[in-house]
Amino acid sequence: MKYFFLAFFLLSFSFGQSQNFTRADSLRGSITPERAWWDVQYYALDVNVNPEEKFIEGTNTITYTVLESQKVMQIDLQAPMKLEKVVQDNKELAGVSEGAAHFIQLKQKQKKGKEYKITLYFSGKPRAARNAPWDGGWSWKTDTNGKHFIATSNQGIGASIWWPNKDHAYDEPDNGARIVATVPKGLVAVANGRLKQTMEDLDANTYVWEVVNPINNYGININIGDYVNFNEKFEGLNGMLDMDYWVLRDNLEKAKFQFEQAPKMIRAFEYWFGPYPFYEDSFKLVEVPYLGMEHQSSVTYGNGYKNGYRGRDLSDTGWGLQFDFIIVHEGGHEWFANNITHIDVADMWIHEGFTAYAESLYLDYHFGTDAAGEYTIGTRRMIQNDKPLIGVYNVQNEGSSDMYYKGANILHTLRQWVNDDKKWRSILKGLNAEFYHKTVTSKQVENYIAQKANLDLTAFWQQYLRTIQIPKLEYKLDDATLTYRYVESVNGFNMPVIMLIDGKEEWITPTTEWQSKTFSNMIQEAKLKTDFFIKSVQL
Secondary structure (H helix, E strand, C coil): CCCHHHHHHHHHCCCCCCCCCCHHHHHHHCCCHHHHCEEEEEEEEEEEEECCCCEEEEEEEEEEEECCCCCEEEEECCCCCEEEEEEECCEEEEEEEECCEEEEECCCCCCCCCEEEEEEEEEECCCECCECCCECEEEEEECCCCCEEEEEECCCCCHHHCCCECCCCCCCCCCCEEEEEEEECCCEEECCCEEEEEEECCCEEEEEEEECCCCCHHHCCCEEECEEEEEEEEEECCEEEEEEEEEEHHHHHHHHHHCCHHHHHHHHHHHHHCCCCCHHHCEEEEECCCCEECCCCCEEECCCCCCEECCECCCCCCHHHCCEHHHHHHHHCCCECCCEEECCHHHCHHHHHHHHHHHHHHHHHHHCHHHHHHHHHHHHHHCCCCCCCCCCCCCCCCCCHHHCHHHHHHHHHHHHHHCCHHHHHHHHHHHHHHCCCEEECHHHHHHHHHHHHCCCCHHHHHHHHHCCCCCEEEEEEECCEEEEEEECCCCCCCCCEEEEECCEEEEECCCCCCEEEECCCCCCCEEECCCCCCEEEEC
């Protein structure tokens, strides 16, 4: 079972390996002309869920601003869901469908700078998740009491797997979203943001949730079950944060104990990354019938109320059992994925690399820097170097699953190079301030870090993000002289590293050319400090 976690990641990223991209990939993954001219302001999603039939129907009213006057709008909705009709200004609109892309012909003149609404009617039996959350959709399960236990998860596969929207990460609704879910009596529906209203009917209950901050499409979720709620207030950097927990009735006591880690997570990440980004929408943990995911202000949890990853230490160091993986990892995504969101999934390492690294920063805050380093180094065993971390742009193509722990080790290595934890912390906090509630490219993140660190990181990013080669340090000893160089590195790679010379830390700056450094005493032993993610060999 040692590589259980890795096997699941491989399942997650087994799709998109082929470079034979289709027009459907481009329609899904690029900012098409039919997407580019309008800017989403608000989603009003209203869904009626029939668990017995595994059927949903509803509407999504999109408020948008016209950037350039056009007549054709791309709306995304994947089969087997059906776009029943589209209405604007009380007039039904026609359109042409090409797979999951539906091109709606607008009748009303679209004036630049003006705000409009369009309502999309949809219904069907949405795709059932095959291996949630990696191969997502709807999870139609039951709890131990035989009651319905249902959840959505659709990162990667797209929000359009069940509801119609502009399904591209670059455009988040600036003013948030309302999610209204109607479910059978005896069940509770939990979504993002704050619960604004509950309406009871003879055989159904309707729950109205509202988000006031921008939110990525894949982060919008609905969870349904025999939920009970408890809550607390956390005194954070931006005042009092409401923290809510929705769990199955039978798990209440276990949750009250395990979720004590949630405010500890918030405290650690506010220290490293700055204020929690969604105070207005609160923070929630919601129990679901799969492992969990980073749905904004509605983080889903299915880790079995155990520390580690389902009770396993991913690092094999012992440190991975000091925290609940899902609370810490998925909670960390509130900063990296939900606050800072990639424009293109090719840059998903921004989400997963920084958040895998956040696991070690949680340990750093609560257990010390040595614990953080040991954990990060321990996770290297899962790195495969199968393909670059950055995927192919504009075709919905993710990079390697190494984006998690190769990404974490890249950042841990960069922390060593910066060699100033006060500056390093200010960079991480600065990222979340500079790109607050924004969608970004990897280049923007790379350039920000380089500028604030005052380092030329061009070759560093090229090496680690865009190739599969790990730099190798070759070195040899001759009495009191250490001779060294880099091989298997890109042009210009010259990252300084720490060598332990008879146990004493010494900085060297290798290049691809042989260099030498002579010490005052004969060298008995020289080895690379393991915090640097490079290979080394003594010749």
